[in-house]
Amino acid sequence: MIDTTSILGYAKPWSVAPGETVSFHLSSAHLPSASLKVVRVRCADPDPNGPGLKLLHAATPLDDGDVQLSSQPTHVGSYASVADGPILSGLTAFSVGCYIYPTIVGGCRQTIVSRWNDRLDSGWKLELDDEGHLSMTVACKGMTRSARSSRSILRREWIFVAGSRSADGTIRLEAVSLSRDGGRERVFSVEDEGFPAVQWPAATPLLFAAQWTGDSRPNKETFNHFNGKIDRPRLYGAALTRADVQQLVETLHPVQTDPLLVGAWDFSLGMNGDEITDLSANNLNGSVHRLPMRAATGANWTGQIHSWTEDPSQYGAIHFHEDDLEDAGWAATTTLSIPDDWQSGFYALQMTTSNGSVPVESYAIFFVRPPRGRRTSDIAVIAPTATYLAYANNHSRLDQTHFEVMADGLMIITADDVYTNEHRELGSSTYDTHSDDSGVCYSTGARPILNARPRSNTFNYVNDTHLLDWLEEMGHGYDVVTDEDMHREGARLLSGYRVVINMTHPEYYSKEMLDALETYQNGGGRHMYLGGNGFYWRVAFHPTKTGIIELRRGLTGLRSWETEAGEGNLSFTGEPSGLWRSSGRAPQRLCGVGFSAQVFDFSTYYRRLPDSFDDRASFVFEGVGADEPIGNFGLRLGGAAGLEIDRAEPNLGSAPNIMILATADRTGAGGIPAPEELPALYRGFTGEENAMVRADMVLYPTSNGGAVFSTGSIAWCCSLSHAGYANNVSQITGNVLNRFLDDSPI
Amino acid sequence: MLQTDPKTAHFPVDPNRLDLVEEFRRAPKGPYSPDLQKIVHRMRWGGEGGRFVLIPVEPGKKWMLGLLPSRRGDAVKTFSDKTFTRLADAEWAVFKIRWEAITGVRIAEETDQKP
Incomplete structure (x- = not known):
């Protein structure tokens, strides 16, 4: 077993461009030193049933010799x-x-x-x-x-x-x-x-x-x-x-x-x-x-x-709150100036040593964006850093008792979870409650975040890297822009990219981020949303400090806590928080589909619908049979449609010209609809009996020759590598990406 | 405040329904019959006998049994001598503990054989 917690650290800021400097803040309670290495992250998932860990060494001066470590305390409690x-x-x-x-x-x-x-x-x-x-x-x-x-x-x-x-x-x-x-x-x-x-x-x-x-x-x-x-x-x-x-x-x-x-x-x-x-x-x-x-x-x-x-x-x-945290405040252990020739991507500082006979391997993540003011690829991948912050050091599976019955099986937690359970000073996620049971509404990146790094548990960060792995396997270059980049710089950041891709679970969006994506679409952009439960919660980044988000969960939606009465508006901006649906911008308006249900017991597959045989959509299914189940395999519970899934709904804004190409509507008794989907409570609402619980694969053209393709499932990208990447999830994703890269109107 | 109360899971468990024990032993990962599904829901909702979890020892290959604390922030207890190379075996091990915690009846050795 690898020790992933005897050294901890974080990078500031998370997003850096070539020529800029990132600082690394490290601490160890008992280890005197460690070797440092920067890696570009292609796949962060060590599961041998998938692509496996793929961390590509990026040579830096940090390679030369060990760095001395010290124990840096973290103090919490606001005043x-x-x-x-x-x-x-x-x-x-x-x-x-x-x-x-x-x-x-x-x-x-x-x-x-x-x-x-x-x-x-x-x-x-x-x-x-x-x-x-x-x-x-x-x-x-x-x-x-x-x-x-x-x-x-x-x-x-x-x-x-x-x-x-x-x-x-x-x-x-x-x-x-x-x-x-x-x-x-x-x-x-x-x-x-x-x-x-x-x-x-x-x-x-x-x-x-x-x-x-x-x-x-x-x-x-x-x-x-x-x-x-x-x-x-x-x-x-x-x-x-x-x-x-x-x-x-x-x-x-x-x-x-x-x-x-x-x-x-x-x-x-x-x-x-x-x-x-x-x-x-x-x-x-x-x-x-x-x-x-x-x-x-x-x-x-x-x-x-x-x-x-x-x-x-x-x-x-x-x-x-006695457990509030804004910045762990650790002194910088070392810094790195990003070389001009580094390609954009997910990166991490790898810290290694040994703890007796046990190998120690720990990571602090950061992202290298393309040089400011220009792009280096036709494809932009949006790193969902607002979502990583929202989930940072999530204790809810430990503190709340419903996750085992939700999964209909024993929970698998990681050694990192065991550590963060006892080290609450590392701060909470917005899924957690404070020690006084009130909801955590702020989250900061200036602290070790153990569930967003290579080898961490299989949600968000690790899942997202399956898409990076697939892009590289297929020979596609890409630029990475983070949520916060998009929030601060707006639509101009996306301008010029032929394709913009959202990853597995872009759940937390600010108004500025939504506006940027919508503007990109309206300008003829090609938008691929390859995730589930996206564009769901309305958040804001801090107006002046980097790496801090705010959320108020409101009174509806799949909320782990409720906003206290009268406290639904963000302190950072004054905007109403809660669901984007409650602000008149349900996810269906942006990408055709929006949150339908959770399915955490097993994942299922899509079947083609009549729209998939429309001439305008034929490119999507080249090489895929008419009756072929799509994605009846994958690393997340055995299918491409699962965990959290989205459906099309005209009443919530799905485009009038939308083509619903395929659906995954046999989700079983564990497919439970989101609370905002039901006007009352009654029998017969689970996926075993009801197709309201489903993932829809959709395609529609937008203005100026643009188009949107959505799969509406967190599990989708974790099926891409099945059978050596030769599978219909990979085929469909590749068909759409190649067509979207082609300038001719959809 | 939104909270899940583990104590509210109350589907009655008949200690004489050894047929359901046998059904679980044969297929710990399901699918379950309706009666067994409800018992399993009670066990997983309520955590009677302990809120057990698994901790990967080797990703995707080997897991160790752990026990979540009853008080937030207390240590997770780990059992390095209780490891599993099949998730189904872990489910069966925990099922036996919970069956006894709910019914007061220990599952007989003859039923407790490798699935």
């Missing part, structure tokens, strides 16, 4: 900080208050607001303790005093909380729940005598949702992270009554010129960035760290609007 200054360090009598919506109560200490140096065990903090009680704590010179609530508060209920210290040292804790019905009422007013004199630690930041360790990077800087939402925090230079603090928190516009108003933060401002804005005259602006979820409903959300863009003031909360 917001305000830099220290005299106004904060000199605050001896004060009140601090806000609304909170805790999503974990009990089991761990969670700091709401603090100015605390843990190394000195000194400062003040308003927190939720490990029994779920609120407390206001003051500590100085070895003395610690707290005012603590008599009961725990409730999970997922808004509550106003405040702490204060008066000039004579008295500490007060106040709390009032927003809802008082159904046993939800929590009202606390607790006092402790405190101690009369304090001397606060110097140079200590004010933190929301965490405490400062007193240390700095690469060591751990924060701990006791808060899980949940914090709305409208206020800091005032006197000990106020509960009513006065609550009034200060309630109001969206505190009196700015009040000399005792230290800070009043409005988290609804600058929603798409890292800054938090102070409304007071002190301009105590700060920053969020590690991607807490912004555009979160506040305690004042009415339910009358569902997008933060309609009234940002109802979205003045930030949802913090």
